[in-house]
Amino acid sequence: MQFFEWLQRAFQAIIAFLTSCVNTVADMLKDLFFWVIDMAMSFCASLLSAMDFAGTGLLDVAQVYAGIPQEMRDFLHVIGFSNCVMVVVSAVLIKILLQLIPFVRLGAK
Structure with a gap:
């Protein structure tokens, strides 16, 4: 009986670890998406700040x-x-x- 309890705890630990890995990868992909958006917005902001609108009216x-x-x-x-x-x-x-x-x-x- 002890072997099966140990096996069940080990299986639950493996499932918890894999769930944690999947959540970590999902967070990394989400952070990568927001990083790309942030870099694109920063690039657009730098382009707009470099333009001179003073003479155009x-x-x-x-x-x-x-x-x-x-x-x-x-x-x-x-x-x-x-x-x-x-x-x-x-x-x-x-x-x-x-x-x-x-x-x-x-x-x-």
């Missing part, structure tokens, strides 16, 4: 607004374009924030 809203003719600015003000943009941007931000809540998808598939 892409990020300068005042310069873009100054480029619109005065008549067009007056027309946009009369029809309430700024209010419209504010409502649309607010709606998009609210939808994005609601998407962060688990189990709330609001029609997104």
Whole structure:
């Protein structure tokens, strides 16, 4: 009887060891995936920081607004374009924030 108990304990120890090995390999693969993603994001961040956007006017809203003719600015003000943009941007931000809540998808598939 003792032999079978010893064999059962040895078998359980081997199963526990193999389970631990499988979990370790799974963690290593998960860490490798996140490491690759982190390196890709770091590379993209370094590329973006190396680019010079100062002369392009892409990020300068005042310069873009100054480029619109005065008549067009007056027309946009009369029809309430700024209010419209504010409502649309607010709606998009609210939808994005609601998407962060688990189990709330609001029609997104």
